[in-house]
Amino acid sequence: MNDSESGQHIRATLQKIWGYADFRPPQGEIIRSILSGQDALIIMPTGGGKSICFQLPALLQTGLTIVVSPLVALIENQVKELRDRHLPAALLHSELPKDSRFETLQQLERQQLKLLYLSPETLLSKPIWERLSQPQLKIDSLILDEAHCLSQWGDTFRPAYRRLGTVRSALLQSKPVGAKIAIAAFTATADPTTQQTIQQVLQLQQPAIFRQNPYRSNLQLQVKIVWTPRGRKQQLEKFIQSQQGEAGLVYVRTRRDSESLAEWLMQQGYTTAAYHAGLSPAERRRIEASWLNGEMQFVVCTSAFGMGINKPNVRWVIHFHSPLLLSEYVQEVGRAGRDGKPSIALTLISEPTGWLDPEDKQRQQFFENKMRSQYLSAQQLAKKLSVKGEVEAVARKFSDGAIALSLLHSANLLDWQDPFHYTIRQPIKLKPPKQFLAVQQMSQYLTTKQCRWQYLLKCFGFSQELPSSGCGHCDRCKKQ
Template sequence: MDIAWHEVREKFKTIWGYQDFKSPQGEIIRTLLDGKDALVVLPTGGGKSICFQLPALVQTGLTIVVSPLVALMENQVSQLKQLGLSGALLHGELSKRDRQYTLQAILRQRLSLLYLSPETLLSVPLWEIISQPQIKITGIILDEVHCLTQWGNTFRPGYRRLGAVRRSLLKHKPGGTKIAIAAFTATADPQTQTEIIQVLELKQPEIFLVSPYRPNLNLKIKTVWTPRGRKEAALKFIRANKNSSGLVYVRSRRDSQVLAQWFRSLNYSVAAYHAGLVSSQRRKIEQEWISGKIQFAICTSAFGMGIDKGNVRFIIHYHPPELIAEYIQEVGRAGRDSKPAHTLTLISEPTGWFDPEDKQRSQFFKRQLEEQYRAAQRLIKELPNRGDIATIKQQFPQGEITLAILHSLGLLSWQDPFHYRKHSARLTSHDLFNSQKYYQKQMQQYLKTKQCRWKFLLQAFGFEEKREFKCGNCDRCLGNNILEA
């Protein structure tokens, strides 16, 4: 570390106004300043952005922050600008003028932090700039890195190519150049941690694991028997939480719009939020929710990442998420101020006869996944043993996803971010479905568990608690008598 630690602390106090770091912020910052790789699992609201923003600001050179959502990038850059700091973002919705301005700022080495998506990082125009020998890159940060395992195979295949980025950049830089990689997330079980380290090719990373346990966060699962009963259960829960701020998570854009319309008919100040909205609409809803003009948003998983609002008192999962990592991310957006907060997840009765929504939705996602995997099986024999991503995308509509699936199974490696080499042509359905089935089964086990809900979550994420551990706040510990009316 070239810069004195007292100078780092002074910069921290001057910019953010805090007297000292929260554990383990200081240790993470030291690690990044020392140029070491890191995997950081820090619960929502743990102050992770400071962990990589501060090292970027006290060093010379560019820190690249890879982020999954435009809304998340916009929030982070907006906060930087409010602090009077140097930061920019690149994404597909930018005007040509703004894009050119940012690219010029990179060329002239006037930026400390650059936020972008995996797809933008892997775009040829940007790559031609950042791979130039004179462009100094000090670090690559993967924010919300759990998206790599959740989306990397079938939805955002660019994530599977990120491990080749540092390796390729260093070939173009002066000898002795170091580029540290740090991966940040609020949720990663041991299996996910291993996959992140392997895919990103982290070198002897320092690992920081902080328990996601929040004693002020009360967890409840409720079975509903009809679609009408689902609405009534949500309404009863919101009424019990009076006029407090909250979020209601649904699993589709259409659901967010239909449910928001129903709540508006009951004179609630709500908005539907999903990835289909343009940037200005999303920003308006976020600001109105943060300011309290909107009591709650009916939203898909696109909402919440990176938004800092301490007084969220309730979270409703109108539909249960497919993955336990999504669940803990989303409930973790409540009660950041350490005051009591309540969460409710609504699930269909076991048969699905009277309220088939959950079963239908789960089957739809399963069919979609199966079709993608079958397409990969059909396509693998047609793909050349070596090739480049641009040609494959041109020739085969499902080619990029197939390459991502093969990479996830160890049947393919990336020579650089744009060129691959196959290791084997053998691909079985068993290989493809095994991992996904494990995670879906885990979520179902959580919904049906008879033990303390927090104990189940902590064990799922690799935190061993004492046998007699009970949170005392969840529906299992309280015998279902959690706040409802």
């Protein structure tokens, strides 16, 4: 098949399955790159159509595409959409009923699947790894979806992310000579440091890089100081009332925050619900459906909500608490205004001293203290570990063992021989975590006097994308 026939075949598949006549740039180039077997790093804004870029090549290839994704809710949404289109996709995670798990493993054995969605932890679990290592199972691609999580969560929250770099070489050892597995990492947000981390950790080989900036001219960015906890709730209610029933999202930091705020809003007469990673799949599905079909105007949610959920007419996103990291912020505000119509992203913050409302300061302090203590315990623990070992044995012996290994890897003091065995380099000297810098960036954004979009684009490596006069529609530009 020549290039033009191949292009027609790809577009025909797009039309047949998704109903689109043609691709949005740069979807077509990304798909051709993945089909050619080249590694890739893809940065596309939320709502830019990332999923099609790896789902379509998977359907056109002969083997299996493994999709590593961080959240069960996100995995379930994508697989449900694919199955509704009668496509050979499945998922595996720890909450899955036994019969569903058995059925998926059978399909895997019979090579009936084109797409298999897993969390990093499930991918590296022994029973799944053994099946994926079967010589007869052809694997075309390894896709890392929401790849910023590798940098955002991978050191301390999800240490399994740090072990993904040796997955390709370990799998290829069990495959026929000449087999190849391409790796593609997808994310909506990655600053230059995160891009570097993704490439290094995944050991990408001369990747094709596709970068689109996150700027949306229809999205108005606003930050408002609130003076007391009561004032914060009043501002929230006043803002929701001003939206006259339009769909939106309220973001908070923790499960407890989501439950207590949702309860308070229901007492004020609003139909809403708390959404967080601790809910059952059925409950998450019910809340998503109520919000998607308009029965619920807004959801009070943690960062667990929104990844992979497509609702074009979200008119507003309010951060009742600001996120800790800019990458989270850009992800979450990007859920508003996907249809191109005017939308608002408002963040509520305490007054700078924290005297009247110390919550924001306490949250940041808690995060920093937790990071410091994890680094200190990792440094102490490293002295007790054998120079060579196995991650599961370390995790069994020490409660924070896996986190310690992950921190040593991020400090370039440890090498993974394969996803399960490590070698520690000597001497061990851990530097302060990079995340502190990212947290400072977020607080600088909230207090900046310059155009907010300009600040964001500069942080994400797109400083030339806006005129020096600013965007003209954030609260800073409007003041000037």
